[in-house]
Amino acid sequence: MTGVLVVDDDPHLLRILKLALETSGYAVTTAVDGRSALLAATQNPLALVILDLGLPDIDGVTVIKELREWSRVPVLVLSARHTSEDKVEALDAGADDYLTKPFGPDELLARLRALLRRSADLQAPEPVVVTENFTVDLAKHRVSREGADVRLTPIEWKILEILVRNPEKLITHRQLLTDVWGPAYAKDSNYLRVFMAQLRRKLEPDTGNPRHLLTEAGIGYRFQP
Amino acid sequence: MTGVLVVDDDPHLLRILKLALETSGYAVTTAVDGRSALLAATQNPLALVILDLGLPDIDGVTVIKELREWSRVPVLVLSARHTSEDKVEALDAGADDYLTKPFGPDELLARLRALLRRSADLQAPEPVVVTENFTVDLAKHRVSREGADVRLTPIEWKILEILVRNPEKLITHRQLLTDVWGPAYAKDSNYLRVFMAQLRRKLEPDTGNPRHLLTEAGIGYRFQP
DNA sequence: CGCGCGCATTAAATCCGCGTTAAGATTCAC
DNA sequence: GTGAATCTTAACGCGGATTTAATGCGCGCG
Numbered sequence: 151m152t153g154v155l156v157v158d159d160d161p162h163l164l165r166i167l168k169l170a171l172e173t174s175g176y177a178v179t180t181a182v183d184g185r186s187a188l189l190a191a192t193q194n195p196l197a198l199v200i201l202d203l204g205l206p207d208i209d210g211v212t213v214i215k216e217l218r219e220w221s222r223v224p225v226l227v228l229s230a231r232h233t234s235e236d237k238v239e240a241l242d243a244g245a246d247d248y249l250t251k252p253f254g255p256d257e258l259l260a261r262l263r264a265l266l267r268r269s270a271d272l273q274a275p276e277p278v279v280v281t282e283n284f285t286v287d288l289a290k291h292r293v294s295r296e297g298a299d300v301r302l303t304p305i306e307w308k309i310l311e312i313l314v315r316n317p318e319k320l321i322t323h324r325q326l327l328t329d330v331w332g333p334a335y336a337k338d339s340n341y342l343r344v345f346m347a348q349l350r351r352k353l354e355p356d357t358g359n360p361r362h363l364l365t366e367a368g369i370g371y372r373f374q375p
Numbered sequence: 376m377t378g379v380l381v382v383d384d385d386p387h388l389l390r391i392l393k394l395a396l397e398t399s400g401y402a403v404t405t406a407v408d409g410r411s412a413l414l415a416a417t418q419n420p421l422a423l424v425i426l427d428l429g430l431p432d433i434d435g436v437t438v439i440k441e442l443r444e445w446s447r448v449p450v451l452v453l454s455a456r457h458t459s460e461d462k463v464e465a466l467d468a469g470a471d472d473y474l475t476k477p478f479g480p481d482e483l484l485a486r487l488r489a490l491l492r493r494s495a496d497l498q499a500p501e502p503v504v505v506t507e508n509f510t511v512d513l514a515k516h517r518v519s520r521e522g523a524d525v526r527l528t529p530i531e532w533k534i535l536e537i538l539v540r541n542p543e544k545l546i547t548h549r550q551l552l553t554d555v556w557g558p559a560y561a562k563d564s565n566y567l568r569v570f571m572a573q574l575r576r577k578l579e580p581d582t583g584n585p586r587h588l589l590t591e592a593g594i595g596y597r598f599q600p
Numbered sequence: 601c602g603c604g605c606g607c608a609t610t611a612a613a614t615c616c617g618c619g620t621t622a623a624g625a626t627t628c629a630c
Numbered sequence: 631g632t633g634a635a636t637c638t639t640a641a642c643g644c645g646g647a648t649t650t651a652a653t654g655c656g657c658g659c660g
Contacts (some may be wrong), residue, residue, distance in 0.1 A: 211585040233499035241485040246493060247472065248486075260463040266470055268449070269492060275593075303636060339617080340639080347619055357619085367518065367617070367646075368529035415620090528647055566649080572609055584609085592606075 152266065153177045153195050155186040157213075158202040158228070162361045167200065184208030188216055188329070195277065195289045196223050198266060200258075203229040203240065208274050216328075218244035220313070224265040277312050278310050281375055283363050284353045293353070300352050304332060310346055310353075313363065313373035322370040334340070346371060376489065381410040382438075383453070392425065395480050397594040407467040409433030413441055421448050422491060423482075428454040428465065437469045443469035449490040449542065453478070503538050506587050506600050509578045509587050511539050518578070525577050530555060534570055535578075538598035547595040571596060 152214045154176045159163045161182070168178045176272040179196075191199065199217070203210030214225055223247045229236060234248040240248055247261050248318065277289040284295040293300045302310065308330050313321055323339045331341065346365075350357045364372045379401045383389045385520040386407070393403045404419050406412035409430045416424065424442070428435030439450055449471045454461060463472050471485050502513040505544040513536065518525045525559045527535065533555050538546060556566065571590075576584045589597045 234481040237482050238485040241489045243494075246489055256459040257462050260466040261473075264466045268471055305637075318515050328473075341637090343618060343620085344638085348623090350619090352592040365618070369532070371515070372516075530648075565651095568607060569609085569649085572607095575608090590607075 152197045153179065153188065154262075155179050155181065155190055155196050155199045156357065157181045157184070157200065157205070159206050160181060160202070161200075167258075170259070174259060176222070182196070182206075184213040185259070187213060191217055191221060191223070198262060199223055199225045199247075201225055201227050203227055203231065203236075211239055214240065214243040214245055226261060226265060226268045226270070231257075265304075279317070279375060283355055286310065288314065295353060302352070305345055306349055306352070307371065310349055311343075313371060317373055317375050320366050320370050320372045324370075326370065344369070376400070377422045378402045378404070378408065379487075380404050380412065380415055380419065380421050380424045382406045382409070382425065382430070384408060384429065384431050388427075392483075393482070399484060407431075409435070414450070416442060416446060422494070424448055424450045424486060425487070426452050426470075426520070428451055428452055428456065428461075431443065432462040437462055438463065438472055439468040449494050451486060451490060466527060473479065482597070495580075504542070504600065508580055513539070520578060527577070528573075530570055531574055534567075535574060542598055542600050545591050545595055548594075551595065565577045567571060567596075 152175075154171055156167050156171065156178055157180070158167065159182050164180055164182070168180055171178045179190055181190045183203065185206050187199075187201070187205075201210060201213060204364060205213065210227070210229070214227075217223070217225065225244065227245045228251060229240070229248065230251045237248045246258060246265055249258060267350045277287065279286045279288070283292060284300065286293050291307065293302055293307075293310070302330055309326060312326060312329055323342055324336050326338065327335045327337075335341065347364045348359070350360050350363055354360045354363060362374050364374055366372055377400075379391050379396055379402055380505065381389060381396070382405070383392065384407050389407065393405055396403045397538055404415055407417065409432050411461050412424075412426070412430075425477070426435060426438060430438065433453070435452070439452075442448070442450065448571070450469065452465045452473045453476060454465070455476045462473045471490055474483060474486060494510045504513070508563045509518060509525065511518050516528055516532065518532075527589055534551060537551060548567055549561050551567060552560045552562075552564065560566065575588055579585045579588060587599050589599055591597055
């Protein structure tokens, strides 16, 4: 089943969209503001995001940019604003399509199909990441080591997921902190140290010499498959 | 250079589009009907097709379908028809985007960038700077020399990043100091000497005769790829 | 020729971030 | 309400990164 995240602050429109999408066979999760949208995006396996730009808490373009820091999921923008500047800004921030209200449900669904068709090309048919010591199944929210399941707490999972979704890429303290605890905690990296230690204790054979969850002193962490 | 095929039966609009695209740095080929469009698509290496639906010989949707028989090149449709049915038909035939006339050139270019960005993911996502002695991967925050990773400290990385992001450009002491240490340190260039020495020791084969990290006496430093 | 200036290089001293642990605080299930 | 799991907070030692200082080199200039 294809997972779609719909973000809109209008509960009415949200209901309609959810219904229409579910009727067409998509698995829909919803969010009503930017913060919870970004949260939901880390916690669900998504094939596409439908994003209304007019959100109560964060500017929609900012949501796109933050999402693009670590995800390439296709983003279809809805907006009441129809000037060229608005469209250019959203598209250049990382959106894939821009649909102005009011719009017909048929067109929305067709554009959605077009985006999914295009991104199906690069959908790595492997939501499972394997290392010689442990395996991570993004879709199933599961981690196992030597055949046995490893129990991860929510925060541990979230950190691991962000790192694993960006193999070999250096993820900064700032990004991890804001994605897990919110922007208010962007400075305090003590949390990270504690939880990275936990993760390594659970996943690394030798916590003193980590082979997959690497520290980049002063900057962040990196996952090495 | 990115190749774009523009198909439109209106010579005036065709000229305008060609000019706008070439100004933006694309290599443009043109066609005025469906038959020659399909022919041109077989003969040129294309990154994208801009297709007007109102063609004299073949129906535009048919053109898309025929093209899709053998090519997955992104197709951006232009059309004067703005009903849902038209859009759905074109998108489901294989188009990636549908823009109704009249449209602003800015929006067209933004949508085109969005499509190219998406399809670029499929090919080679390598924002890497290479010299004959070392390579710098900005996205992954990685530097390697002769295949082996080079460990850089945060400050070393920051300096290198600034230089590498501006190849051949002269960066002043002042700019490097303020970007790395903050405006308060804008005067003291001793820091820079120490760290440039470190960088050269790690990256240059002959630190006495640097080939890539050059000193511009009295002014600043320069990166030469 | 001697002097001063800016740069490169090195080594020592200082400082800070990291990993680690463990003790409260909080949340959640029942 | 109780207990277990999880999160927060604080403290400490270590190693590496940054800072600081000292030295040598090349060049222009008096």
